[in-house]
Amino acid sequence: MVIHVDLRPHTAPMDHTAPMDHTAPMDHTAPMDNALAWLDHAERARWRRYRYERPRREFGLCRAALRATLCARLGCANEELTFETSHHGKPFAVVGGARAPVSFNVSHSGTPGLTARAAAGRIGVDGENRATRHDPDGPIGTVFAPAERAELAAARGTGKIDLFLTLWTVKEALIKALGLGFSMDTSAFEVPPALRRGAREATFRFPHDPVVRWRLNTLGSASFAGAVAHELED
Amino acid sequence: MASTADRIRTLVNENIEVDGKPIDLPDDLDISLTEAGVPSTDVVALTKLIAQEYGVEFTPDQCGELNTLKKVVAYLDNKSG
Numbered sequence: 001m002v003i004h005v006d007l008r009p010h011t012a013p014m015d016h017t018a019p020m021d022h023t024a025p026m027d028h029t030a031p032m033d034n035a036l037a038w039l040d041h042a043e044r045a046r047w048r049r050y051r052y053e054r055p056r057r058e059f060g061l062c063r064a065a066l067r068a069t070l071c072a073r074l075g076c077a078n079e080e081l082t083f084e085t086s087h088h089g090k091p092f093a094v095v096g097g098a099r100a101p102v103s104f105n106v107s108h109s110g111t112p113g114l115t116a117r118a119a120a121g122r123i124g125v126d127g128e129n130r131a132t133r134h135d136p137d138g139p140i141g142t143v144f145a146p147a148e149r150a151e152l153a154a155a156r157g158t159g160k161i162d163l164f165l166t167l168w169t170v171k172e173a174l175i176k177a178l179g180l181g182f183s184m185d186t187s188a189f190e191v192p193p194a195l196r197r198g199a200r201e202a203t204f205r206f207p208h209d210p211v212v213r214w215r216l217n218t219l220g221s222a223s224f225a226g227a228v229a230h231e232l233e234d
Numbered sequence: 235m236a237s238t239a240d241r242i243r244t245l246v247n248e249n250i251e252v253d254g255k256p257i258d259l260p261d262d263l264d265i266s267l268t269e270a271g272v273p274s275t276d277v278v279a280l281t282k283l284i285a286q287e288y289g290v291e292f293t294p295d296q297c298g299e300l301n302t303l304k305k306v307v308a309y310l311d312n313k314s315g
Contacts, residue, residue: 054253055271062240089298109273126274134275139282143294182278183296 002037002219004112005070019209032057033077034129038078062108073117074100090179105176107226114226120228122229124177126169127224143154143171143182147192154216165225167191173229174204177214192216203232238307238314239263245283246303250276263303288314 024213039047043063050056069079076095079137083091093100107114107127116125144152146166155163171186178184192202195218204214213232220226236244241262247256252271259265267277280293284306285292290313300306 050269050271051258051265052252052271055269058271088295109271128273128275134279138279139286140275140279142282143278172274181298 001069001117003115003117009101014081032060035060038067038083042053052071057112062106062109062113062115065103066106069115069117070102070104071118073102076100078204086179088179088181088183089175090181107176112224114228116228116230118230121233122177123177123231124173124175124229125226126172126176127226128165129171129224130161130165130220130222134164136160143168143186148190148196151196152205163196164224165220166195166218166227169225169227170195170218170229173216173227174206174214177229177231182195204229238310241287242288242307245280245287247279250284251273260305261309265304266302273296274283284310290314 036044036047041158047056047060047063050059061189067078067081068094070081074081074093074095079099080095082094082096086089087101090105093102093104101119103118103121103123105116105123105125107185109128112127114125114127116123136155137149141149141152144167152160152163152167170191171189174189175181175184175186188208189206192199192204194202195216200219201215201217204216205212206214213234215232217228217230218226219228243259250267250272255265255267255272257272257312258269258297267280268274277297279291281294281297284297288310290310290312297306300309303308
């Protein structure tokens with residue numbers, strides 16, 4: 001399940017006299033005040049540390065949407081839900097002191113924000129704005145495998161940017177699902193050729209761990225590109 | 235020769251924008267690029283440029299662990315010192 005979170009500034013007036021129900025489904029287009037009410041003390045502190053308004057808003061809205069969807073899935077109150085992080089910083093949900101049976105991942109650097117959730121199996125999601133300024137053939141290309149770099153070098157125009165964003169978002173979704181981030185050598189595995197040719201779904205196995213199968217989906221619109229990686233259970 | 239802080243400041247100014255504008259870097263460079271709204275593509279690209287500029291191993295993962303540009307400068311100074 002992937003939820004798109006509207007990250008655009010919202011200027012509608014808010015009714016500050018209305019009672020807040022933290023167990024009710026959240027209106028994802030609600031103002032920032034509404035979202036902030038979902039965050040705990042540490043999350044609000046992190047929200048305040050952001051220097052710029054846009055990333056601050058993106059973090060607040062995505063974290064609130066994540067809390068709302070996890071509470072609905074787990075049947076818990078927002079106050080019971082906390083987050084801890086793995087060694088490489090991937091968060092996991094804790095309810096009542098125990099790790100909750102749910103996988104999730106969030107990307108709030110694109111438009112919209114993306115929140116992915118699964119009952120079982122690791123999951124990762126990434127979204128990027130299509131208005132990238134990068135030269136796909138520049139230094140950033142070293143994150144790709146040799147065959148992928150060759151395809152990028154041969155591509156032209158918007159096709160080059162589309163391929164770059166497909167490669168990037170699929171790889172980032174996969175390493176986020178593993179919880180390893182860029183400690184993993186992303187040039188050591190290739191995005192399935194079908195996705196590179198424009199297919200929206202494919203299965204995948206890491207060369208270092210071929211037993212585990214992953215389902216990969218690309219998503220997006222004219223303004224953003226995204227991908228979801230979900231570990232399949234055999 | 236420019237200081238490491240000045241060279242990093244130049245690299246960021248020449249290569250990183252947030253919403254089409256350069257980042258307003260504090261004098262002490264105590265700023266997290268991620269929390270400034272810089273997307274992961276830009277952070278990784280900057281990491282590659284820094285590794286190229288300094289001829290050192292500097293991975294995106296290290297950049298993430300160091301968290302702020304101030305710590306990146308300290309890391310590079312330590313490497314070359």
